[in-house]
Amino acid sequence: MLSRLADNLYWFGRYLQRAENTARLINVNTILSMDLPRRVELGWEPLVDLVGAHGLFAQLYEANGEDDVVRFLSVDDRNPGSILSSLHHAREALRTTRDYMPSEVCRTRASGRSVAPAGTSSSRASSTVRSASTASSRST
Secondary structure (H helix, E strand, O other), rough: HHHHHHHHHHHHHHHHHHHHHHHHHHHHHEEEEEEEHOOOOOOOOHHHHHHHHHHHHHOOOOOHHHHHHHHHHHOEEEEEOOOHHHHHHHHHHHHHHHHHOOOHHHHHHHHHHOOOOOOOHHHHHHHHHHHHHHHHHHOO
């Protein structure tokens, strides 16, 4: 029983790390694109290569522009490494540990309040999400 709990908590942490790292990749590339001169084009496809999903991306999208890459890395549920998919997997891993979690954690989750991970602020977490959506809407 405890090994299953430890395994689920491990994967919960891994999925959260994957979501955070993918959000950081998008955020850094977005900031870099704003800092570069207009005549310099920034490639977005290397981000897909960094996460090791070039084959899947090529199957799902014909173009490799900013909109497609940001959509693929952030909210495409066909990509098992997207931020949305990673958060879904993290939630499922944590859901199975509900019986072992303190009641305060379950009540916080049930009330819908957002709790930022230790060492981060909720404003920093929400700014990452905003920057990904801004990058997507900026190029349209």
